[in-house]
Amino acid sequence: MENSKLKAFIPLFYLVWSDDLLSKKDFLTLQKFIISQNWLYKEEKETILSKIAISSPPSREVVANWKSEIETILQKNSLVKSIFDISILLSENDEMIKDNRSAFVQLENDLGISGEEALADFKTIANTFTANYQTNDSFEVEKLTKILDGNQSGIIKKVKSIISKPEFAYETSTDTAVYREKVYDWCKILAKENLGNMAYPKAYGGGENIADYFAIMETLSYHDLSLVIKFGVQFGLWGMSIQSLGTEKHYSKYLKDIGSLRLPGCFAMTETNHGSNVKGLETTATYNHENQTFTIHTPHEKAQKEYIGNAALHGQMATVFAKLIIGETDYGVNAFVVPLRDANNFILKGITIGDCGLKMGLNGVDNGTIRFDNVVIPKENMLDRFASVNDKGEFESPIPSDNRRFFTMLGTLVGGRIGIPRSALAAAKSGLTIAIKYSNQRRQFDPEGGTEVPILNYRIHQRRLLPLLAKTYATHFALQYVTKRFINKSESEMPEIEALAAGMKAYSTWSTTNILQECREACGGKGYLSENRIDALKNDTEIYTTFEGDNTVLMQLVAKNRLSEFRKSFGKMDAMGIINYVFENAKTAFSEKNPLITRKTDESHLIDEEFHLQAFHYREKTTLASAAKRLKKLIDSGLDPYDAYNVAQHQMIDVAQAYLERIVLEQFQQAIPTIEDKNCKEVMMRLYQLYALSQIEKNKGWYLEDGYMEAVKTKAIRKMVNQLCWEIRPDAVSLVKAFDIPDSCLGAPIAF
Amino acid sequence: MENSKLKAFIPLFYLVWSDDLLSKKDFLTLQKFIISQNWLYKEEKETILSKIAISSPPSREVVANWKSEIETILQKNSLVKSIFDISILLSENDEMIKDNRSAFVQLENDLGISGEEALADFKTIANTFTANYQTNDSFEVEKLTKILDGNQSGIIKKVKSIISKPEFAYETSTDTAVYREKVYDWCKILAKENLGNMAYPKAYGGGENIADYFAIMETLSYHDLSLVIKFGVQFGLWGMSIQSLGTEKHYSKYLKDIGSLRLPGCFAMTETNHGSNVKGLETTATYNHENQTFTIHTPHEKAQKEYIGNAALHGQMATVFAKLIIGETDYGVNAFVVPLRDANNFILKGITIGDCGLKMGLNGVDNGTIRFDNVVIPKENMLDRFASVNDKGEFESPIPSDNRRFFTMLGTLVGGRIGIPRSALAAAKSGLTIAIKYSNQRRQFDPEGGTEVPILNYRIHQRRLLPLLAKTYATHFALQYVTKRFINKSESEMPEIEALAAGMKAYSTWSTTNILQECREACGGKGYLSENRIDALKNDTEIYTTFEGDNTVLMQLVAKNRLSEFRKSFGKMDAMGIINYVFENAKTAFSEKNPLITRKTDESHLIDEEFHLQAFHYREKTTLASAAKRLKKLIDSGLDPYDAYNVAQHQMIDVAQAYLERIVLEQFQQAIPTIEDKNCKEVMMRLYQLYALSQIEKNKGWYLEDGYMEAVKTKAIRKMVNQLCWEIRPDAVSLVKAFDIPDSCLGAPIAF
Secondary structure, eight states: OOOHHHHTTHHHHHHHHHOTTOOHHHHHHHHHHHHHOTTSOHHHHHHHHHHTOTTSOOOHHHHHHHHHHHHHHHHHOTTOOSHHHHHHHHTTSOHHHHHTHHHHHHHHHHHTOOSGGGGGGGOSSOOOHHHHOOOOOOSOHHHHHHHHHGGGHHHHHHHHHHHTSGGGOOOOOOOHHHHHHHHHHHHHHHHHTTOTTTTSOGGGTOOOOHHHHHHHHHHHTTSOHHHHHHHIIIIIIIHHHHHHHOOHHHIIIIIHHHHTTSSOEEEEOOBTTBSSOGGGOOOEEEEETTTTEEEEEOOSGGGSEEEETTTTTTOSEEEEEEEEEETTEEEEEEEEEEEOBOTTOOBOTTEEEEEOOOBSSOTTSOOEEEEESSEEEEGGGBOOSSOEEOTTSOEEOSSOOHHHHHHHHHHHTTTHHHHHHHHHHHHHHHHHHHHHHHHHHOBOOOOTTSOOOBGGGSHHHHHHHHHHHHHHHHHHHHHHHHHHHHHTOOGGGHHHHHHHHHHHHHHHHHHHHHHHHHHHHHTGGGGGBGGGSHHHHHHHHGGGGTTTSOHHHHHHHHHHHHHHHHHHHHSSOOHHHHHHHHHSSHHHHHHHTSHHHHTOOOHHHHTOHHHHHHHHHHHHHHHHHHHHHHHHHHHHTTOOHHHHHHHTHHHHHHHHHHHHHHHHHHHHHHHGGGOOOHHHHHHHHHHHHHHHHHHHHHTHHHHHHHTSSOHHHHHHHHHHHHHHHHHHGGGHHHHHHTTOOOHHHHOOGGGO | OOOHHHHTTHHHHHHHHHOTTOOHHHHHHHHHHHHHOTTSOHHHHHHHHHHTOTTSOOOHHHHHHHHHHHHHHHHHOTTOOSHHHHHHHHTTSOHHHHHTHHHHHHHHHHHTOOSGGGGGGGOSSOOOHHHHOOOOOOSOHHHHHHHHHGGGHHHHHHHHHHHTSGGGOOOOOOOHHHHHHHHHHHHHHHHHTTOTTTTSOGGGTOOOOHHHHHHHHHHHTTSOHHHHHHHIIIIIIIHHHHHHHOOHHHIIIIIHHHHTTSSOEEEEOOBTTBSSOGGGOOOEEEEETTTTEEEEEOOSGGGSEEEETTTTTTOSEEEEEEEEEETTEEEEEEEEEEEOBOTTOOBOTTEEEEEOOOBSSOTTSOOEEEEESSEEEEGGGBOOSSOEEOTTSOEEOSSOOHHHHHHHHHHHTTTHHHHHHHHHHHHHHHHHHHHHHHHHHOBOOOOTTSOOOBGGGSHHHHHHHHHHHHHHHHHHHHHHHHHHHHHTOOGGGHHHHHHHHHHHHHHHHHHHHHHHHHHHHHTGGGGGBGGGSHHHHHHHHGGGGTTTSOHHHHHHHHHHHHHHHHHHHHSSOOHHHHHHHHHSSHHHHHHHTSHHHHTOOOHHHHTOHHHHHHHHHHHHHHHHHHHHHHHHHHHHTTOOHHHHHHHTHHHHHHHHHHHHHHHHHHHHHHHGGGOOOHHHHHHHHHHHHHHHHHHHHHTHHHHHHHTSSOHHHHHHHHHHHHHHHHHHGGGHHHHHHTTOOOHHHHOOGGGO
16 A cells, blocks of 8 residues: 555554454444545545455455554554554654544544554553562561461461371372271371360360360361361360260260270261251150160151261260150250260161261261160260259259250350361461462463463452452451450350350351352362362361351341340330440431541541441441341231241341451451561551451442442442552462461462 | 239249340349339348349249249230230239339340240240241243243253153262263263254254254253263364364264264363463464474473363364464464374374363363374364465465454354353252252241241241342343344354353353352251252352353453443543433433432332333443443553553453343343243242342442432332242242253252
8 A cells, every 4th residue: 555645544454354342343334434535536445445345355464564564653653542643653644634533533433442442452562560560578477477376376386297297198089988087097196196185174184275276176177177077076076065064974984085086976966857946856865763764766767866977987975965854744955975886886776877978078077867766875874064863863953944954055065166167267268378379370361462460460350369368367366356255254254155156157157158169260270170179178168157057047146146135235225225326325426427427538537447447336236226126116016026037037147247247347456456567567457458348348238328328438448449459469478378378288289 | 922013023033044045144133123122022022032043043843833824824915015014914913013114114125025025935826927938839830831941842851851761860979980981971872862963064964953952951951060061062162163163074074973972072272371361372283384284282281281071081082272383473373173092092192181180070071181292183184264274385364363363263162151051050940949949848946836937938048049049030031042142143243142142151150159059058958968969060060150261251351342332332432422321311311310210119110120121221331331431541541451451350340240130131021021821920020020129139339329229219129129039939939840850850859
């Protein structure tokens, strides 16, 4: 094309033939444009049209030449801002072209190629900040690890050194039988190291150190989760049921052997027909005064014990929960020690064991079913801390109500609801470590002319993983707090601590399910290969949201506890009372709901801890007061309370959620001032801010609906979340390294 | 207690001793109350205090007597509204008690036992509507099945009859080798039934029926998902790559044998280092003119083909994507047929096969890696529909741009992005059938004195499952639409259909992941047992969000397509232009954002299809216009377009999401008028409303932020969602039965 005027069309030729977003229709648009330009001669039009005839495409070389002509222009002229600018330069500043600027600009609009963006394809060296961004630690990893491990760093190191030994190499067989034996063997090693009996009294060979016991559970969770659950069933559920529900005679008889794993056992509570509603268990323990025995019996098939860990293969005894029957009277659910197998592992008469078979995960644990056909046990096998049968064959208990007694018994077992969320936390840490380390190395897509970019540099990838990393740190501190509260509990605090543990169990396990889902997707196909362990982490922890109490049921328990506390303080619930409750006092109400605050968007306000705490508190109190009012209104209007609670069920979940989020926020806030190292403190502060703001963002619908925030503010918060993700990204790898998960446990090749 | 006045305290005694929400602190509250009542004599106080001394609890019988006294009062007096009312009646209307009403009421408040709710524990026969609710079909299941199956009902019935045969009994071995062979055998049976070649031209033994082919994929997905994927790899990916990228010589040579499974093969695109960014593939195909061959080569380990289905065991050939090199020139990625194994299944020279090993799911598919060490193939093995090497050894193509050619090639393979979301849909249907049928039978918890209630009667359980059921129906109609568009496509529609298929692939597969997660949790422990099949459904479909295009990447493609369309219409994007675009015209803008509308909450408006469509359209257009503006602003301010897209990445996802939600809504809307049966139509209308409103509820943060809805309206919508869940619940079981999944495929014992 010698005619320099016609050269102005080169960028358009190039784009219609090469851009994969332009379609056949765009050829027509361009043709029409050319035909309608009356400043072009007929022959010129024909020449131009011939270049974009669909029936005779240009050769590959011609297209390449067009491109190189455009590139040359761009290299020489850094001020080029649009396709039209190129056209002018190619035409050697032809006046005709210049005069037709508006027509060309309109064409660019019609083709969707206006502005600088359309030039991206021609840039040969891209120096983008997206591509240049990278890992750049701002703190010392070891110092942060020390902060996380705290007082338990000794036992954590010990456990890590054990599970890093060659005999703890992961089992790769898909044969369940092989896997179960391997897990059992691992448990024996741990017992030998005196890890199993860590929480038992020293008098019975234990370590009398509950804090260490929980740290063991959590640290073991970096390794195989079947191991943790088998360990927890034996030393936690089975052993602690003896310790919590039994008395001296049981301790001296069983605890030492349980702690050493000479006496493997089960915790047989759940039945096929009763999982969440354990008050309704149907197994019976009938007292026979003539020979001082109990007869344990399964009245029908669906009253069999189900999902019982250690039952299918190894358990020799079980703590069995059954309704105590004396004479004609049902005294509610109590606990009894029932032998299942003899020392040679033969199943005893009257006992029928089933195998739960293949499960979604945790296949190293031998879950089974147990049926009792009139199994007779001696009287002393009743775990009699809270209830007993006296010498006259009469029922005795310091707790006169069956209902209250049963819940008191359950309350003593709340430790399981601390061990599980801490195990879930460790699994989340493993998943995030794998996903973040991989995302830092995995490169995909490149700016034109550049090299491919680590996927962790992509904003959407950061948004997927980094708020979850922040949540994991937050949960870490919250679970430390729950553990401390549990260990130092006084009796009057028990209802609160039970609700707290139940709630944090739900919070942490749901969080882990969600985190591992994101991690799997973030690792793409590699995340689907079992060798990279997200498979096991995800499938093993999947049941965490169900066992030790179904999360949805637990959340309702939490809400009921909160409502009960609320009613005690604000029984009357008049309008002013509620305002005072929600805002501490009416004066704060005025200032918090002041438009200056609801619309406040400056950065220093958005990252202000006071603002966060007030917002979380406000949501907690408002959802609680509103659920209480709603229930009252429904019941006052004639609804049966049972129906009323059902109608308000989704509000109950909100109440629990808001309460837990406030607790978690508060604990993260309180952890930061205790950090001495300046660099650690700074990165933790940013991570804290990301947690706080991403939670508010998640709940923005609620805040907007309530009027506590206006749209300008929630939009500013979204922006701030993006910003914090970007700022934290260079530290992301170090932040997962600080979890200090042994390489052999992490396993995943993609993490190295 | 003979003193009738003192009897007024019985309910309080009973509650402090038995209610599990009252704690030790409440004993103190009650003690203080008693001490402070100066109308009681000292001896009376002492008597009363003795009943609540923690150190000497009453006997179980005493507590039981208290309860029965209270129950007697309640049975005789139906108007009792509070604990205090009982106290008065027990005291035989003692004047002293009556006079102290306010003190007692205050005490009730302090203990949190005010109002009727506190009476729930004493009701012996509860006739709650929660407990009485049950399945109660409003329509004939078969009629709805017919509507869903439509024109494909013939082939669907045929496939169901085949997969219900005894030879299709599920494989239960955990040995991958056994499972893989079983799946291969199943594929052979299907091939014999002429199901594999359904989409191929009749000239090559095929059925030339693409609609039936997709129906086969979907129906097979009720059975084992490894089977579907193995089937899809062979007949879809491998076969269709020949059909779409090859020419007559390839069809006649391969298609018949592929369709009959005499020639098992692979689709070898993905490499370790290039999954999403396939334009960057590194395998080379170097042309040698002297002997008219190509040399296929893997330049380094991370350029190996990975995750390739059929590679580890059975594939004899593969369509290999590789960069074509002629002389010094790289002509971009093209496709070549490369033999991997001989007829005796021995791996050929130069080929190295690896096994991807155990995966999270789909273990019946033999995914493998392939490396090529200078493998020589004849020239005719180039799939030359879009590019070829001519007799002179020169490159030739009707598409002069390498970039555009590659995306044109990929575009012909878009069928896979219809098969996968339809398979995902079927898996979601299976999961919901299992979870809803189980929830209809599983009973847990009871109103005091009643029988346990099916968990599907609980509102939170309905909220978990029923909006997802609605979404599944919605997705069904949307995927029918995408299939129809794909089958009847004209060339100019291709970019739109590609974006639509990519988007619906992401929409449907994410939806399935989410649905199966809820189903697992909704089935509790039973959902964790492999026998109930949620395990397999969940783990097999987990990779659906990654393969055939990572969902997050696909969503960005969709957004780019939408932005390109938008720019063509509204290149200038002045303020008025955007308003006109978003609202169709400024007049509608005024009426839609009118406070009368943004606050409108009457039921007839909330369930109005016009309202829904406008709201979905509005969101779609606003997110699109806003992303376009944002990108322009960022680029105008000097950002490299690559960086600008990264900054706006989360908005891109919103753009795609809003577009897809509008498509799905529209298709659900359009399906309903075509239903003739009145009862089916009614239930589908309710289900449609639930879909529409639960999506708006999900996006309420956005609508509130935008000002399109105000809080009164989003609150009314939440209420309406609850209401619709409750109304649909009696039909829920029939609605899943209408999916008509063969019992043998469903498998799960809990579903029967």
